[in-house]
Amino acid sequence: MTVPADRRPGKIRRHFEAHPEQAKDLALFVGVTVVGAWIASFDPLGVVIWMIVAAVVVGVVRNRRRQAAFARERQRIRELRAREIATYLTMTPREFEEAVAHLCRRDGCRDVRVVGGAGDLGADVVATTPQGHRLVIQCKRYSPTNKVGSPDLQRFGGTCWTVHHAEIAAVVTTSSFTRQAAQYAVSQRIHCYDREWLAGWASGSGPAPWMVR
The missing domain is CATH 3.40.1350.10 (Trna Endonuclease; Chain: A, domain 1)
Structure with a gap:
C-alpha cells in the first residue's frame, strides 16, 4: 500500500513565501528563544531580562513594519488619485x-x-x-x-x-x-x-x- 507523501511542509513553505513578514516574525521569535535558552543555562534571572528586552525589540520592529505598510498604502492612493485626475484632464x-x-x-x-x-x-x-x-x-x-x-x-x-x-x-x-x-x-x-x-x-x-x- 502506497502511503501518500506528507505535503504539509510544502504548504507551510508556500504560506511563508506568500506572507514574508510572518516569516520574518517567526525567525525573530526563534532567534530570541534560542538566545534566551542559552542565557538561561548560565543565569536563570538573565533570561527574564533578555525576554523583556526582546519583547521591546519585537514590538519596535513590528511597529516600524506597520508604519512602512501605511506609508506604502498612502503612496499607492496618491498615485491612483494622480492617474484619475490626469485621465479627466484629457477629456x-x-x-x-x-x-x-x-x-x-x-x-x-x-x-x-x-x-x-x-x-x-x-x-x-x-x-x-x-x-x-x-x-x-x-x-x-x-x-x-x-x-x-x-x-x-x-x-x-x-x-x-x-x-x-x-x-x-x-x-x-x-x-x-x-x-x-x-x-x-x-x-x-x-x-x-x-x-x-x-x-x-x-x-x-x-x-x-x-x-x-
Missing part, C-alpha cells in the same frame, strides 16, 4: 460630464442623466442618490491653473434650487475654487468638489458629494 467637457455620471451610477445613484448643453441653466448631471434625494451637479473640466470663480457659482446657485429643484447641489471640477467662490458655496449649501476631492471620489478613497455634510 472634453462632454466626456467629463459622462465620467461624473458614471461615478454616480457606480456609487448607487438612480435615474442618472447627463443634461449639460445649450440651455442647461447650470445643470450637467442630475440623479437620485441612494438615499432618495435629488442630486444636481455642474461639471467644470478646467485646467489646473483655471480656477472656478464666484460668477460660476452664483450662476449655478441661482438655478440649482429653484429651477432644478435640487436637494443636494454640487460643482465638480478638475481644478480648484477661488476663495470667493468657496465662500459663496458655503452660504448656498453647494458642495465644492475640487481636483483632490474628485480624485478621492473616483479612486474610491474618498466620499461621493452626497455623502458630505
Whole structure:
C-alpha cells in the first residue's frame, strides 16, 4: 500500500513565501528563544531580562513594519488619485460630464442623466442618490491653473434650487475654487468638489458629494 507523501511542509513553505513578514516574525521569535535558552543555562534571572528586552525589540520592529505598510498604502492612493485626475484632464467637457455620471451610477445613484448643453441653466448631471434625494451637479473640466470663480457659482446657485429643484447641489471640477467662490458655496449649501476631492471620489478613497455634510 502506497502511503501518500506528507505535503504539509510544502504548504507551510508556500504560506511563508506568500506572507514574508510572518516569516520574518517567526525567525525573530526563534532567534530570541534560542538566545534566551542559552542565557538561561548560565543565569536563570538573565533570561527574564533578555525576554523583556526582546519583547521591546519585537514590538519596535513590528511597529516600524506597520508604519512602512501605511506609508506604502498612502503612496499607492496618491498615485491612483494622480492617474484619475490626469485621465479627466484629457477629456472634453462632454466626456467629463459622462465620467461624473458614471461615478454616480457606480456609487448607487438612480435615474442618472447627463443634461449639460445649450440651455442647461447650470445643470450637467442630475440623479437620485441612494438615499432618495435629488442630486444636481455642474461639471467644470478646467485646467489646473483655471480656477472656478464666484460668477460660476452664483450662476449655478441661482438655478440649482429653484429651477432644478435640487436637494443636494454640487460643482465638480478638475481644478480648484477661488476663495470667493468657496465662500459663496458655503452660504448656498453647494458642495465644492475640487481636483483632490474628485480624485478621492473616483479612486474610491474618498466620499461621493452626497455623502458630505
